[in-house]
Amino acid sequence: GEDVEQSLFLSVREGDSSVINCTYTDSSSTYLYWYKQEPGAGLQLLTYIFSNMDMKQDQRLTVLLNKKDKHLSLRIADTQTGDSAIYFCAETYSGYSTLTFGKGTMLLVSP
């Protein structure tokens, strides 16, 4: 079945850039998402990208998609302590299909 892999932990200093990586196995993935989960809260949709795009930028967030390698990344510029959270990558292939989530990457931003 489909699988989504992420590294479990990333630590950066405030002001640096963070890059969170994700790989997926389903070549028919059409919609790819990044969710953010802060402590004690639910998952919040951060951004998404369609498979016909290579890059999407939204303020401090840049999503890069390499369809050939099935690799998705989320870059956070000028990382702040408020960005400390768990980030989940997710994918699906159609409007009616369910999302497959990775296990999440815990981002720790130190002052």
Next chain:
Amino acid sequence: DAGVIQSPRHEVTEMGQEVTLRCKLISGHNSLFWYRQTMMRGLELLIYFNNNVPIDDSGMPEDRFSAKMPNASFSTLKIQPSEPRDSAVYFCASSLARRQAHYGYTFGSGTRLTVV
């Protein structure tokens, strides 16, 4: 819109008791998902509904778990009898499912269940 609303936020119960978790979908959404999150197993999909009909309940751990969607805006997840290993955070999420597009899920804030 107030988003996906879950209640209660926290529930502490004794082993063997019945627990009912509640979820109110976003108006206009037609799909509903129940997830369980633990440190050991991460995020697990328990069951999902489309247009009030259960589509896939293969993630429901055992017969002690049941979920219903009595109308288009409301769902319950019931555990009877509850066991300590059911302790987790339970999330409800909703989405608008359309053939040509996927809009992602909107998650509620979760119910933290502790069974002692």
